[in-house]
Amino acid sequence: MVGELSINEWNNMRKPQLRIVDLKIGHWQLFDVRSRAEWEKLLQTDGMADKVFVCFQKGTREKLLAANANLVCAQIQSIGDCTDAATKDLIFADMPDDVALLEALVTNTSADRIYLHVEAKNGNAIASMPSREHFAQLYAVLKKHQPFPLAQNMSRLCKQFSWTDDQVDFMFTRVF
Structure with a gap:
């Protein structure tokens, strides 16, 4: 853990605080990728060898490959398709009808990061999150x-x- 010491002042009260700057995580991390900007960043070709896009719904894989033919996309239709995804980044491009498929993949993964993208049907994705x-x-x-x-x-x-x-x-x- 890396942090910075500072003084927190609130309602005329001054207290020391440790602000965490960086933290080492010993297991996989889950990232919510609803914003269009974050999703488009994942679709870029940088580091493509470390990314596996998982598609559950018909049409999602074709849509992704049409946007970028260099993507590694796995079509998962049954629990038998859920093998160890040996990758750094496991990216769920959509959601399955049966949550057991998602659980099986997450349980068997050795990925460092898991990204979950749920596209809003009504276009509610925010182009950029407020800072x-x-x-x-x-x-x-x-x-x-x-x-x-x-x-x-x-x-x-x-x-x-x-x-x-x-x-x-x-x-x-x-x-x-």
Whole structure:
């Protein structure tokens, strides 16, 4: 574990804190890849030898290979197809109808990282997730202007901070 010592000041109280910068993980990690930007980054050819895309639904494999013919895509239809996926990155491109298939693959994998991509049927994927700074800016606006009717201020917020409607909606519905 690597961290930085600093002083946390909140409500005029000062306390020491250790902010974790890096942490070694001894087992696989699960990453949620709903944003389009993160998904497109995974589809890039960099490090393709270390990636295996797992497809459960018909058509997903063809769609991926049409986007990038260099992808390694495994079509899984039964538990018998679930062998040890010897790869660094195991990427689930869709979800199976039977969760047992997903469990069998995760149980038998030696991957370092597992990515789960669930494409929104109605196009709800956010192009870019709001950053920590975006949340701080929104919090400052909310603190200064109370009450804050979102419907009336949405376009002004988006214009002032160069945010998309999806980002503002995400911050309001998931956090504030």
